Amino acid sequence: MKHFRLETLIDGPIIREIGSRGSSRSGASSLLSALSVAADEVPFDEGELYVFLHFRIDTALKAQKRSHWSGGRVYNILTGQSATYVPLSGTHLRQALSCIGLQPPEKVVVQGRYELRLDYALKAYDALKLKVEAEAK
Numbered sequence: 046m047k048h049f050r051l052e053t054l055i056d057g058p059i060i061r062e063i064g065s066r067g068s069s070r071s072g073a074s075s076l077l078s079a080l081s082v083a084a085d086e087v088p089f090d091e092g093e094l095y096v097f098l099h100f101r102i103d104t105a106l107k108a109q110k111r112s113h114w115s116g117g118r119v120y121n122i123l124t125g126q127s128a129t130y131v132p133l134s135g136t137h138l139r140q141a142l143s144c145i146g147l148q149p150p151e152k153v154v155v156q157g158r159y160e161l162r163l164d165y166a167l168k169a170y171d172a173l174k175l176k177v178e179a180e181a182k
Contacts, residue, residue: 059147059161059162059165060138060149060150060153060159060160060162061130061159061160062157062158062159062160063132063158063159063160086134086136086155086156087136088136088137088140089140091173091176091177092177094140094141094144094173095170095173095174095176095177097137098131098141098166098169098170098173099170101131101132101133101166102131102163102166104126104131105126105127105128105129105130105131105163105166106163107126108121108126108127108128109129109163111128112128127160128163129163130160130162130163131161131163131166132158132159132160133158133159133160133161134156134157134158134159135153135154135156135157135158135159136155138153138159138161139153141161141165141166141169142161142165144168144169144172144176145168145169145172147165
């Protein structure tokens with residue numbers, strides 16, 4: 046799986062592309078890769094997206110705390126964790142943006158890998174939280 050960061054922004058500072066997944070693999074890892082790609086392409090229901098965003102946001106917030114000291118910044122770089130962006134697949138990015146009433150750019154593809162700015166991820170999380178809590182009642 047290629048993971049790279051493009052410095053060009055897709056839709057201003059809100060979303061940035063970090064790569065796409067190819068399907069030219071062989072061996073046992075190709076089966077795992079295919080399952081991973083398939084999981085990223087399947088949309089979540091609201092409850093699943095809420096839990097998924099909770100995990101991704103928690104990871105970003107922990108990266109923010111670590112970024113205040115040099116060892117933490119090195120750890121974030123080595124693990125690829127961002128303190129200001131949340132990684133999402135194209136499918137899940139579209140779902141998160143629709144929760145807050147934003148239309149994703151046409152360039153967002155299902156198998157693409159993107160990063161959503163943390164504050165927008167938090168807005169989507171809060172909107173989902175209201176929906177999930179309302180359904181639970």
